[in-house]
Amino acid sequence: MKNILVLGALPKDEERIGIYKSIASVCKEHADNISTPIETAGFKGTEKERYERAFQKVREADLIIGELSEPSTGQGMEIMEAANLNKPVVILALEGSKVSGLVRGCPAVKKILFYNDKGDLKKKLEKHLTS
Numbered sequence: 001m002k003n004i005l006v007l008g009a010l011p012k013d014e015e016r017i018g019i020y021k022s023i024a025s026v027c028k029e030h031a032d033n034i035s036t037p038i039e040t041a042g043f044k045g046t047e048k049e050r051y052e053r054a055f056q057k058v059r060e061a062d063l064i065i066g067e068l069s070e071p072s073t074g075q076g077m078e079i080m081e082a083a084n085l086n087k088p089v090v091i092l093a094l095e096g097s098k099v100s101g102l103v104r105g106c107p108a109v110k111k112i113l114f115y116n117d118k119g120d121l122k123k124k125l126e127k128h129l130t131s
Contacts, residue, residue: 002031002032002033002062003031003032003033003034003035003060003061003062003063004027004030004031004033004034004035004061004062004063004064004065005034005035005057005058005060005061005063005064005065005078006020006023006024006027006034006035006036006037006064006065006066006067007037007064007065007066007067007074007075007078007079008020008036008037008066008067008068008069008070008072008075009037009067009070009071009072009075010037010040010041010072011037011038011041016037016070017038018118019067019069019118019121020036020037020038020067021036021038022118022121022122023036023065023067023092023121023125024036025122026122026125026126026129027065027125027129029126029129030129030130031062031063035057035061037067040053040054054074054077054078055078055081058078058081058082058085058087059081059085061082061087062087063087063088063089063090064078064079064082064087064088064089064090064108065089065090065091065092065125066078066079066089066090066091066092066103067092067093068091068092068093068097068099068100068103069092069093069094069097071098071100076100076102076103079103079106079108079109080106082108083106083107083108086108087108088108088110089106089108089109089110090109090110090111090112090113090125090128091103091109091111091112091113092113092114092115092121092124092125093112093113093114093115094114094115094116095114095115095116097114099112111128113125113128
């Protein structure tokens with residue numbers, strides 16, 4: 001696999017950054033390129049450039065991983081684009097998070113993994129990526 005795109009709410013604190021870093025650390029064993037919300041938060045383009053960049057990343061991805069513990073309208077748009085392009089999507093969410101019924105019913109969503117902490121997240125994601 002060449003490209004993995006990690007979707008999620010823009011990181012607002014060290015905990016969220018740590019989650020994205022944990023996901024990336026697992027993905028680096030399975031892909032040449034990984035894009036996360038950490039890089040997205042650092043992108044300084046216009047709103048139109050941000051929009052175009054987001055959908056270009058979806059088009060280039062071989063796999064999309066959505067961390068949906070914190071809902072975001074942008075994530076939903078990106079998941080819909082992935083579905084339109086027949087891209088596989090894996091959803092991650094902290095145990096107790098509500099994942100939208102539209103996301104759960106999306107045919108592009110191949111797996112939803114609920115996790116308790118970063119260690120559990122890494123273990124479950126690694127197991128999924130190697131299965």
